[in-house]
Amino acid sequence: MRIDTHRVGAVTVLEPQGALIQDDADVFRSQLDEAMLSSMGRLLIDVTHVPFADSKGLEALADAGAQLTESGQALKLSGANETLRTALELTEIDDRFDHYQDVNAAVRSFL
Amino acid sequence: MGQSTASKPNANPRVSPSWRVPVLMAAAWFPLLTALLLAAHAWLRPWLATSFGSAIVLAAGVGAVACQGVVLWRFVKCIRPAIMIQSAVASWRGGEADAQLLTVADDGTGLSEDWNRMMTAWGTAQTELKSYRTATSVVSNQGGEAGYSAVFDMLPNGVMIIDRSGKVSHANAAASRVFMRSQERMKDAPLTALIDQTELSELVAATLNESRARGGQVELTIPQTDEHEAVIRFIIRPMGSQEDRRALVVMNDVTHQRVADKSRNLFVAQATHELRTPLTNIGLYLERAIDLTDDQFAERSECLNVINGEVGRLARVVEEFLSVSEIEAGSFQVRRDDVRVDELVKRMQDEYMPQAKAKSLDITFDLPPKLSVVQGDREKVSLAIHNLIGNAIKYTPAGQRVRVEVGEDPAAGHVEVRVSDTGIGIGEEDLPKVFEKFYRANDERLSEIKGSGLGLALAREVIRLHGGDITCESTLNEGTTFTLTLPLHHPAKTA
Numbered sequence: 001m002r003i004d005t006h007r008v009g010a011v012t013v014l015e016p017q018g019a020l021i022q023d024d025a026d027v028f029r030s031q032l033d034e035a036m037l038s039s040m041g042r043l044l045i046d047v048t049h050v051p052f053a054d055s056k057g058l059e060a061l062a063d064a065g066a067q068l069t070e071s072g073q074a075l076k077l078s079g080a081n082e083t084l085r086t087a088l089e090l091t092e093i094d095d096r097f098d099h100y101q102d103v104n105a106a107v108r109s110f111l
Numbered sequence: 112m113g114q115s116t117a118s119k120p121n122a123n124p125r126v127s128p129s130w131r132v133p134v135l136m137a138a139a140w141f142p143l144l145t146a147l148l149l150a151a152h153a154w155l156r157p158w159l160a161t162s163f164g165s166a167i168v169l170a171a172g173v174g175a176v177a178c179q180g181v182v183l184w185r186f187v188k189c190i191r192p193a194i195m196i197q198s199a200v201a202s203w204r205g206g207e208a209d210a211q212l213l214t215v216a217d218d219g220t221g222l223s224e225d226w227n228r229m230m231t232a233w234g235t236a237q238t239e240l241k242s243y244r245t246a247t248s249v250v251s252n253q254g255g256e257a258g259y260s261a262v263f264d265m266l267p268n269g270v271m272i273i274d275r276s277g278k279v280s281h282a283n284a285a286a287s288r289v290f291m292r293s294q295e296r297m298k299d300a301p302l303t304a305l306i307d308q309t310e311l312s313e314l315v316a317a318t319l320n321e322s323r324a325r326g327g328q329v330e331l332t333i334p335q336t337d338e339h340e341a342v343i344r345f346i347i348r349p350m351g352s353q354e355d356r357r358a359l360v361v362m363n364d365v366t367h368q369r370v371a372d373k374s375r376n377l378f379v380a381q382a383t384h385e386l387r388t389p390l391t392n393i394g395l396y397l398e399r400a401i402d403l404t405d406d407q408f409a410e411r412s413e414c415l416n417v418i419n420g421e422v423g424r425l426a427r428v429v430e431e432f433l434s435v436s437e438i439e440a441g442s443f444q445v446r447r448d449d450v451r452v453d454e455l456v457k458r459m460q461d462e463y464m465p466q467a468k469a470k471s472l473d474i475t476f477d478l479p480p481k482l483s484v485v486q487g488d489r490e491k492v493s494l495a496i497h498n499l500i501g502n503a504i505k506y507t508p509a510g511q512r513v514r515v516e517v518g519e520d521p522a523a524g525h526v527e528v529r530v531s532d533t534g535i536g537i538g539e540e541d542l543p544k545v546f547e548k549f550y551r552a553n554d555e556r557l558s559e560i561k562g563s564g565l566g567l568a569l570a571r572e573v574i575r576l577h578g579g580d581i582t583c584e585s586t587l588n589e590g591t592t593f594t595l596t597l598p599l600h601h602p603a604k605t606a
Contacts (some may be wrong), residue, residue, distance in 0.1 A: 009374070010341070010366035010367040037288075037291060038335065040341055072264070073285070110367040
């Protein structure tokens with residue numbers, strides 16, 4: 001799975017390209033952990049190109065969200081499609097994230 | 112029953128009625144009724160010997176049992192809420208303090224409803240009291256270690272307490288993110304081991320050692336990764352008595368704000384330049400035109416042409432700034448017109464030919480005889496193509512080539528505008544960033560070429576809103592090719 005990483009201003013943007021499932025979810029989790037450490041929490045996950053996620057993918061997101069919440073921060077997600085949003089709602093983890101329509105809106109929230 | 116409810120609160124959140132009381136009452140009622148019947152039997156024995164009497168006795172017996180059942184049923188119904196409340200009270204006495212678990216099943220009687228209402232009010236009061244106690248314990252430092260760490264860890268800003276010896280006595284989770292060390296590793300570590308910044312160390316030392324020191328604040332740049340740095344504002348305040356003086360260090364990560372400030376300043380500087388240049392030219396040529404005599408038609412015409420070109424340039428710059436603001440605000444509107452891309456480029460050909468000629472560029476326009484009409488916003492599409500051609504002319508040195516090709520790919524379902532040049536090119540490391548707002552490649556040759564840094568970002572944003580895209584291929588010192596694609600059928604949308 002390809003996960004693009006770039007910076008907008010001082011915010012690190014992780015952009016997974018594909019579904020967060022099975023082994024890909026493990027790859028995503030390890031990159032996410034690394035990004036959380038190196039970004040000082042100025043982190044955004046742009047899920048525009050994530051069509052769906054399985055339990056492992058959702059767990060990786062939920063754990064990252066919980067980890068940031070414990071230090072008074074919040075994991076920001078942008079561009080979640082209807083399928084992913086429904087999965088987050090059904091598993092009752094959607095409130096662990098701040099949701100934004102696009103990257104620009106999410107980056108502005110750090111100001 | 113009540114005790115078992117209290118011991119398993121999650122299994123059964125509500126109190127169930129205890130049947131001990133009605134069973135005992137029934138047990139007491141049975142001997143009494145039996146005694147009454149036996150007494151009646153002894154008194155009426157002669158009359159009962161007849162068959163009519165036996166039938167009456169049987170009917171009376173059945174009736175008595177039925178009446179007993181009805182009376183018992185009514186009785187249990189009446190006392191059921193009282194029994195459940197009694198069980199709830201027993202649970203509470205047994206240690207259950209959760210108001211939710213002490214509510215009873217609502218059987219429609221006023222008593223159970225009132226009880227549940229009272230429990231709900233009590234639950235709310237419990238929650239409020241808990242919040243109040245937490246707040247007051249933290250404020251008055253009565254919460255101890257647990258009170259501190261719970262509040263500290265939830266703060267989005269880094270917080271550390273430095274003791275008299277200059278070591279970290281407390282650090283929250285956000286502070287551990289700033290220093291990229293676990294909280295355990297930060298505890299008891301000297302501040303100087305965490306951050307090698309004399310300015311901060313001196314300020315903390317002064318706060319700890321000088322009785323009248325009021326602390327202060329300092330903004331420091333610290334390494335974040337190998338490539339990036341973070342800007343942290345440290346605010347230092349004294350706390351505790353003179354004998355037990357400590358320093359409170361609050362850290363605010365202002366990196367993003369500083370990057371935004373820098374971009375804003377750059378934008379203002381470049382916007383000023385972009386607006387001033389055409390205005391200066393307009394002013395100069397107007398003065399010259401005014402000084403010309405009535406018979407100098409050719410010169411006056413040249414002046415007016417320059418002024419006209421500069422006014423167009425000024426309008427485009429203003430349009431770019433406004434469009435970027437609209438996109439940022441999410442209010443950018445894309446209209447749906449019939450757009451003939453070939454005609455747009457043809458008009459631009461007339462505009463750019465003289466510019467290219469003045470710069471001794473070899474510019475060619477390769478337009479097809481016929482092209483499909485696309486749906487989109489004519490002005491915005493025109494702005495995007497203007498940017499690509501304008502950039503090619505701007506960044507290609509004299510004597511080099513610029514080529515503009517317009518075509519259609521029916522299989523892919525799009526119209527394509529390709530602008531290639533043999534100019535200075537873009538380095539590999541700069542290529543992914545050319546569409547970022549305000550981005551300027553770190554190339555000395557660009558120092559003399561001014562631009563807002565918005566054109567390409569805006570052009571791609573606009574074309575993407577049409578369902579198309581702009582891509583870039585480039586080799587440093589060899590040239591660049593920008594390819595703009597617009598779908599033949601796409602509903603335009605709003606940013």
